[in-house]
Amino acid sequence: xxxxxxxGGGLVQPGRSLRLSCTASGFTFGDYAMSWVRQAPGKxxxxxxxxxxxxxxGTTEYAASVKGRFxxxxxDSKSIAYLQxxxxxxxxxxxxxxxxxxxxxxxxxxxxxxxxxxx
Amino acid sequence: DIQMTQSPSSLSASVGxxxxxxxxxxxxxxxxxxWYQQKxxxxxxxxxxxxxxxxxxxxxxxxxxxSGTDFTLTIxxxxxxxxxxxxxxxxxxxxxTFGPGTKVDIK
Numbered sequence: 553x554x555x556x557x558x559x560g561g562g563l564v565q566p567g568r569s570l571r572l573s574c575t576a577s578g579f580t581f582g583d584y585a586m587s588w589v590r591q592a593p594g595k596x597x598x599x600x601x602x603x604x605x606x607x608x609x610g611t612t613e614y615a616a617s618v619k620g621r622f623x624x625x626x627x628d629s630k631s632i633a634y635l636q637x638x639x640x641x642x643x644x645x646x647x648x649x650x651x652x653x654x655x656x657x658x659x660x661x662x663x664x665x666x667x668x669x670x671x
Numbered sequence: 672d673i674q675m676t677q678s679p680s681s682l683s684a685s686v687g688x689x690x691x692x693x694x695x696x697x698x699x700x701x702x703x704x705x706w707y708q709q710k711x712x713x714x715x716x717x718x719x720x721x722x723x724x725x726x727x728x729x730x731x732x733x734x735x736x737x738s739g740t741d742f743t744l745t746i747x748x749x750x751x752x753x754x755x756x757x758x759x760x761x762x763x764x765x766x767x768t769f770g771p772g773t774k775v776d777i778k
Contacts, residue, residue, distance in 0.1 A: 587767075589715075597707075597715065597758055599767040613765045649714055656762035657705040657720040664714055 554578035554660050556650050561665030564640055572635040574650030574662055581631035582606060585653050588624060588635045590646035640669045673697050673761050677770035683778040690746040692773045694759035699739045703763035706735055706744045710755045
């Protein structure tokens with residue numbers, strides 16, 4: 553059974569940092585691109601960024617709203633993807649979903665972790 | 672950036688109804704279009720990828736069509752578990768963008 557489990561969410565003050573983790577099981581993690589998608593309360597889905605598999609260079613892409621502040625990385629030996637979030641803003645408040653995709657879609661999703669940025 | 676629009680934004684339907692949701696891209700995206708279903712408090716679930724390919728395990732009452740800029744998600748006979756919000760998403764280029772969603776609720 554495929555599982556993606558996010559952790560690391562919580563309440564953080566504006567300007568501070570937070571690191572989310574996504575632990576995967578049930579599929580060949582190293583073969584998949586790993587993405588982060590967020591959803592602000594009562595709003596739609598917003599792509600945050602992704603990291604390609606090593607076979608495709610392991611490179612990253614980010615949404616303009618987070619570029620320069622967020623960093624996605626992966627540890628294929630542990631089947632974990634990370635989202636390092638720096639200089640957090642109130643508008644970053646959202647449920648953050650980890651997703652895995654082999655092709656051009658988000659095939660698998662975690663249950664999400666809530667990040668609240670507030671003073 | 673490629674903008675995605677969906678229509679309608681919401682609809683009310685009855686069990687057994689045929690439901691059609693439309694998604695439009697601001698430029699041609701070939702068949703790089705995916706559909707997701709999201710129920711309240713839950714993560715989205717992939718239904719259709721590459722415009723018309725049914726994800727494994729998804730009931731055959733769901734189907735997708737279209738290419739270029741115009742796409743359609745059809746539910747042939749709406750079931751109680753299908754009441755949810757549906758999102759389209761383009762994977763033609765980054766940033767990957769989602770449509771605003773279509774909420775399907777009970778009439």
